[in-house]
Amino acid sequence: MRRGLKIAILTAAGIICLLLGMGVGSVSIPVADMAAIVRCRLSGAALPQDIPAITASILWNLRMPRAIMAFLTGAALAAGGAVMQSVLRNPLASGYTLGVSSGASLTAAAAILTGFTLPLLGRYTLALCGFLGGLGTVFLAIALATRFDRNLENTTVILTGMVLSLFVNAILTVLTAFSHEHLQQLVFWQMGSFSGQSWQNCGVLLALLLPCLLVLVRYGREMDLMTFGEEQALSAGVELKRVKLLLIAVSALLTGSAVAFVGVIGFVDLISPHVARRIFGSNHRLLIPMSALFGGTFMVLADLLARTVVSPRELAVGAVTALVGAPFFAYVYFGRRRRERGA
């Protein structure tokens, strides 16, 4: 199949999933009504007679920001994961397995609990906290792993990330216990949720996601070379130290800011790059945007399941992604070991 056709199919799937995410629920809204509501909202005109105001409000204030936020989060996490896998040459790496997500959630939770806002940044404070927490954790994980094993074997890195991630999660749990008023919010947050997302959050995340994606596409060839090994990349002409630092920072920014808004959602960042690589090949200039597209689509679907399967109650979306993701992780890990032994 030609590449353009594959991209078109994935894009179409993404749009269909977004429409499903907005249309399906306790009140189902047909596509035609959605179009009418959006048109009226944007132009300020009155709603048509046959659409109740409550439906319009559900779509515009609840479902649309929620679905769009899910898409943006999935895209950010997936792109961040693809970078981690390339930079660390590790098919098991992702923001989740390296503890970036946990670190980000801890600092963001601390910011929420203390009600801390930076003067000029306003809405971006939470994203910044997530970024710093995520960045701090990933450097800590890599530093610790280097200490134990100078060759940075795949398993060591993942194990260190997991241990760190559990530890940071425990700190968050302890914090939670001390804070009764935010208890519910924090507990739900540890597994991730898209409920109560606003258009403003969508705006902030989009404003971070787009430039990050552009930077990553620009450094696609560098990432390609880095997957062959650091010395290979160096001798092919990559300014390795600078590029590596930049890429890890961008990845942490993507993961950290997504987590700061919606909590910890695992496995999307692990699965999406693998699926995208299967379909589109390993070339990062294509792989990064396609991972993002797939991750976004996947996340919208996961969120749709999370809020409809046991309706009217809601599952944590992290539980849905983990149900799919954990077996997939095992498949990648054991499939890889089998191949290595066979080789």
Add this chain to the structure above:
Amino acid sequence: MLELRGVCAGYGGVEVLHDVSCAFLPGSCWCVLGPNGCGKTTLLRAMAGLIPHRGQVLLEGREIGDMKRRELAGKIAVMSQVNAVYFPYTVYDTVMLGRYQHIRASLFGGPSPEDRAAVERCLAFTGLSDLRRRGLDELSGGQRQRVFLAQALAQDPQTILLDEPTNHLDVKHQVELVDYLRDWCADGRHAVVGVLHDVNLALRLSRNVLFMSQGRIVRSGNFTEIADAPFLHSLYGMDLSGFMRQSLALWKDIP
């Protein structure tokens, strides 16, 4: 010309290479011989700028530490033993990565017609033209190593440094690889410096030999002029020439 003057290098504060000086002219192939741990690979890595060094590594009179990576990559390519391929790139894409330093860094910029032509030449030279759409994970060890040779050639360097690239290859592919490189060198503009474990294979690459021991160059020059049985015995800690003669006698006995 690539020249080393009083170069010292090592890892984590431990110096492995002590005060090494040597020079490699275009059009010459050299092999570095010596027992395990004598600093052969470290010498190569210092020459490629992969590890920091004291002293001078000069490329056409300029210190390589002062050069941009991109510039250096246009002059020196390294081919080592890549054991793990984590993600399935195609043969064509892998060789194109060798053009990295020639392709302008930009958001939408891609390879120029010149880059494509260079990749085609390298694919043809290494006999990979028919395999271009294959993934690296579908290739045999020998084919894969040829892909990395093509990638190094695509860099269009003056010098290729070989760091045991023939490990795990069977004899046919080892000899093929060495012959490719000898041919590449034969035009008088290129140079190859190789670290190869197998002494016979190394001598097939070139008669120009640097003998190393304990981080120093102990003898260098034409193999037949500088090597003798007692020297090799003390260098390798075994009677190397006796061993080779024994093997040769065995081969002479079969029809």
